[in-house]
Amino acid sequence: MAEKGILDGVRVLTLEQVHALPWGTGFLADLGADVIRVESPDHLQDRKAGPFPGGTAGEEWWNEAGNMVYYGARNKRSLCMAVTDPRGKEVFLKLVEKADIVTDNFRPGTMQRFGFDHDSLSAINPRIITLSSTAYGYTGPWRRAGSRARTVDAACGLSYLTGYEGGPSVRASNNYMDHSVGDNVAYALLLALYQRNKTGKGMRVDLTMLETGVSAVGPAILEAQRGITRDRLGCAHWWKAPHNVYPAGGDDRWIVIVVSSDTEWESLKEAMGSPQWAEGTKFGTALARWHNRHELDELIANWTSQHDDLELAQRLQGLGIAAGSAMTAQDLVNDSHLQERDYMWEFSNPQAPAVGPRLFAGRPYRDPGNPMSIETVAGLGQDNEAILAELAGLSPAEIGELESEGVVFGAPRPDEPRP
């Protein structure tokens, strides 16, 4: 956990996997909450998902995955314990007494089967806030359906609207929905804490990926109710032209150019060297440019393809035109703007010395009142003993028993397949 953050004293128990929920609880960990990731020895997929240095999992692969630093275990603590074992369950319920928040991303029904549903936990600790982050929620005919971020990208309407102009629909992303849900989880949990400060009472949050996704396509939802359809336009725009991605010099290099007014169009013409084709009525007005946008895009592409995208974007921005390179990860790592803003964070994980220092995307906002950084990353089961002794009140002998009897783990089982 981060030192002396604003959530100092807030404890979160999280039964989390994959991306969405860990991303959400990661915000709370960055803000100083004691986020305890309760990991199952039988489901180590997150620690297997990498990325690993050079693409190869090392000797202690379970502590070496980059995703664990980026969101899985950063600023969190790890308790690797089988909560399905009655002794593990007993410990978990003891921890609930000292927790503020319990989160999970199981399908509806699983927490109840464990005896960890809201009513059971609330009976132990009436101030408890529980949040379940699921695809479709605890009610409704789809509540038992499994999901991937991509399948919900589809179900919420975003995929249908995304695609090349005139082409088929494509999923917007394999994990954009995870990320939006994570952001919404963080928002909902902070709202819940804020509310509990006023009322002293816990609450139950049923948060879904489908609904988070639909909330992000609101305009299309309103349009559908009045028979308005949206064509797929790729990088083109409803009313702006030029507004697209254009080829630049070099292999797989691209530049985005957006013109929103006649003034900007005049500037772009000048930047292009006032070519003959750009004069006259065909592209003279916003309306004409939009209707003739395919021809316009081709002509602009002929020009951009002779230029370096990074240099051209800078030049166009100097003329007040919204333009930018389609940056690769490498471009971003070397980007002077992000460097000057200290956006990327370098982190060297003492739990994974073989990995050495690596750069990570930082938080996309800055608040001098609530500074954030990566301070620790929990290795698998790294905090078993501290948590069991200090929070569950177990003696060293009792802890030793749990370890030797296969309830608590400090490393994967010897026969665990390597990633």
Add this chain to the structure above:
Amino acid sequence: MPGILSELRVLELTHRPSGAYCAKLLADQGADTIKVEPPGWGDQARHEPPFIDEVPHPDRGTSYLAFNTNKRGITLDVEQAEGRELFERLAATADIILESYSPGRLAELGLGYERLSQSNPGLILVSITYFGQDGPYANYQGDDLVAQAMGGYLYAVTGSASQPPMGTALQQMEITAARNGAVAVMAALLRREQSAEGTHIDVSTMEAAVSTPSGLIHPYTYTGRNPHRGGSDGNVMDGMHLPTLDGEVTLTTAGTGGRPMEAWAEFLEEPGLLDSRFASRSGRMEHWEELHGLVAPKLAQWTNLDLMRESMARGLVVGLVQTPQQVVESPHLEERGFFVEMDHASAGPLKYPGSGFFIDGENAMASDRPAPRLGEHNVEILCGELGLTVRDLGLLRAARVI
């Protein structure tokens, strides 16, 4: 229950969807959110198509309507001294102010954080811009596509490997920046409860784009390879969209106990899927056209909702590629009570999406009011709260201050 943020006041002085959406997230939780728009023209989103019933009218832009629920609205020209003075008086009553001017412009107007926080030390000011408050790009021009490009999302995520980069529809980077802003505001509010101190938050849409894919920066720094678009190309079982009787679906190999082709062969009654060429992921990719030829005709016999129900019953995982119309008519969302209906004076009754979460079984989305008409609450706020007379309003209107 009254909204969680109902004791708070938010002023929104922003010009892009990120700011409007961030303010909406707070308004939807009950914050008294006052949208401050330039007189005459108002928020640019009012003028952007499409429009409800295809009538170009400043109250009918669908983005405007969608991103401004539960707000009140006034007009105020903060470029004029009179307008600034009124804004300052309102700012003294605000807990949170959102703005999106070019960095430094607000301070030039005499409305910077230093000034406003003098009389209101608990103020939380959120600047939400494309590139943030400092650095070489701080004064660059942006929009959602530029943010997708410069944030690395465009190159790496959505499009096809063999085609140019292609972005995500509907301004998702704006929305992501807004969500980050709302998280930052909540953290600042919790801090303020302890310290009574406000703060100035700097949200960057470009950085929201960089942070968004789980696999962009660190996969590069771990492996030396640039993540590249095309993740669903030629991936019949785990990526492509495939037609059904009344729409499209995307399959997954999840929920098959590690035997995806057996499970899908049984479900689709297509023994051809058991061919050894399709046994491994790489085999399926290599022979994707043949695989597609077997799977597509079978799926084309299903309707979307039947396919969802039956696959769910068998523990298989699919995603319906729903049209917005199908989302609006979704029996699942209907049963959950996700949409809230509000009747707008100009656009009429419409169902609006909720917040994405329910608290103690209740939809945590206020339905106090649809998006405000331009200057709708001028009298209520400027006269009712700041004590101007109706005659004053007339003078200010003539001077184009409101």
